[in-house]
Amino acid sequence: MSFLKRRDMLARAMAAGLVPFLLPGTARSRDSGGDLGVITWDGYQDPAFHGDYIERHGVSPSFEILGDDRETLSKLRAGYAADIAQPCAFNVGAWVDAGVLRPMDDSRLEHWGDLAKSLRRLPRQLNDGRVWFVPVDWGVGSIIYRTDLLPDPDSSWWVLYDDTLAGRIGMQRSADAALGCAALATGVSDPWNMSDDERAVVLRLVEKQNAIIGRYWYDPIEAESGLQNGDLVACYGWNDMYARLQAADVPVGFMCPREGYLCWVCGLSLLASGHQDDAMAYDFINAMTSPKAGAAVISNLGYGHANLKSFDLVSAAVLDMLALSDPDAILENSEFIDQTLIRERDDYAQLFLEAIDAL
Numbered sequence: 001m002s003f004l005k006r007r008d009m010l011a012r013a014m015a016a017g018l019v020p021f022l023l024p025g026t027a028r029s030r031d032s033g034g035d036l037g038v039i040t041w042d043g044y045q046d047p048a049f050h051g052d053y054i055e056r057h058g059v060s061p062s063f064e065i066l067g068d069d070r071e072t073l074s075k076l077r078a079g080y081a082a083d084i085a086q087p088c089a090f091n092v093g094a095w096v097d098a099g100v101l102r103p104m105d106d107s108r109l110e111h112w113g114d115l116a117k118s119l120r121r122l123p124r125q126l127n128d129g130r131v132w133f134v135p136v137d138w139g140v141g142s143i144i145y146r147t148d149l150l151p152d153p154d155s156s157w158w159v160l161y162d163d164t165l166a167g168r169i170g171m172q173r174s175a176d177a178a179l180g181c182a183a184l185a186t187g188v189s190d191p192w193n194m195s196d197d198e199r200a201v202v203l204r205l206v207e208k209q210n211a212i213i214g215r216y217w218y219d220p221i222e223a224e225s226g227l228q229n230g231d232l233v234a235c236y237g238w239n240d241m242y243a244r245l246q247a248a249d250v251p252v253g254f255m256c257p258r259e260g261y262l263c264w265v266c267g268l269s270l271l272a273s274g275h276q277d278d279a280m281a282y283d284f285i286n287a288m289t290s291p292k293a294g295a296a297v298i299s300n301l302g303y304g305h306a307n308l309k310s311f312d313l314v315s316a317a318v319l320d321m322l323a324l325s326d327p328d329a330i331l332e333n334s335e336f337i338d339q340t341l342i343r344e345r346d347d348y349a350q351l352f353l354e355a356i357d358a359l
Contacts, residue, residue: 036061036280037082039072041266044086048296052287061284076100076273083274083281089122089265090337092133102272103130108282111289115306118331119265134268135306136288137297140261140334141177142323144237146227147251157185157257159234161205166212170223170235173216175352176337177236177262182206184259184335192338203351210356227252239322240302246321254323256333263334267306298324304331 038061045063047054054060064082066072069091076085077098087095095101106112112120112134119135143159153159160169160181171178182205183191188198214232217223220241226232228250242254268285270278287293294310297303304324305311311319311327319325 035059036084036276036284037064037274038062038284039064039066039082039085039271041066041086043301046296046300048300049293050284050287051292052290053284054287056283057280061280070094073098073100076271079273081273081275082271083276084284085269085271086136086266087133087269088337089133089135089267092122092269095269096132100272101132101269102274103132104134104270104285105282106131108278108286109134109289110286111291111307114291114309115289116308116327116331118334118336119306122265122336132269134285134289135265136267137301137303137305138263138265138331139239139303140263140330141172141181141236141238142257142261143234143255144223144227144242144245145234145253145255146230146232147253149230149233153234153253153255155255155258157181157259159255160236161185161209161212162234163212165234167214168231168233169209169213170215170217170226170232170237171209171213172223172236173218178206178209178352178356179203180262180335180337181236182209184257184262187259190338191335199351206352206356213356216356224248239304239324242323243302243321259335261330261334263331263336265306265336298322 040063042065045060047060050060061084066086069087072085072087073091073095076095077100092101109131115135119138122133122135143153143157145153145159150165159165160171162169171181179202180191182202183194183198186198186201186205188194188202194202215222215226215235217226217235220237223232223235223237224241224245227235227245228248239254242252245252268288270281274281289307291307291309291313294305294307295313297305298310298314299318302322304327308327311324316325324330
């Protein structure tokens with residue numbers, strides 16, 4: 001298995017200052033006529049993820065590659081046309097408010113009832129009883145740690161703020177991750193809508209971490225190499241990173257923090273600019289949310305899938321390698337990244353940069 005995923009590539013692009021928001025896809029051009037236009041993340045053009053659509057229509061849709069939700073929204077507001085997009089849940093509210101989405105008919109969603117319940121009640125996913133977003137994939141952030149160098153850690157985000165591990169802690173250079181983890185550690189009532197007092201507590205913890213940090217990373221490879229060579233003993237990371245480290249025979253664990261995982265969810269929405277027959281759009285959504293498509297996403301990309309039946313089609317060994325053996329329990333123990341933080345992302349990013357300015 002190879003788990004080089006959209007997040008990895010985006011992290012590398014951001015580190016280089018190169019984050020295009022709509023790149024040409026690998027499928028047919030829409031100039032071929034009559035086909036469905038889909039804005040998706042790189043890697044999701046794989047026919048294994050929409051096999052039922054190909055069986056019905058004979059070809060894949062035309063794809064444009066999404067590089068950043070916010071920039072894609074700007075382009076859609078400026079008149080870019082497509083039929084379906086794959087935003088992340090924390091941005092759906094902004095897309096609804098901008099008028100670029102249209103609601104779905106859940107009676108046409110063949111697999112809706114098989115999707116994890118927790119993923120069917122995300123903020124702004126449902127509005128006035130209407131469905132604006134169908135979850136497809138998800139993943140969690142946690143602490144990856146060296147089991148030989150840190151054999152019995154406390155199952156808590158506080159490990160990332162432990163003075164005894166000074167110089168050997170890793171954190172993503174991201175306001176979402178750093179502030180989200182600190183908020184979970186401090187137990188604030190709502191990590192994505194903090195009071196001024198709560199924000200001050202969280203920022204003090206980020207500053208504390210900054211004083212003992214071993215490495216801030218942009219690229220997952222930076223974190224993985226630090227864990228592999230022992231420079232880092234505990235690091236914020238994702239399921240796919242954990243899998244790659246195990247494949248490299250690095251003794252690592254993937255923590256289940258008692259305060260909860262940090263979870264993201266992405267999925268599919270109908271665009272108001274769509275010009276294609278709705279039947280084709282629903283065929284694609286149903287194909288992407290089928291169990292066999294979900295199994296391919298899990299096995300090929302290292303993400304969790306919204307359709308819980310997908311996990312029955314994946315070997316126990318693969319699920320264990322990805323720390324996805326019990327998806328229900330993981331999702332129930334997750335704090336989902338909320339749109340509030342994204343709406344204030346510039347402010348949060350500035351606060352984070354100020355907190356680590358001394359590095």
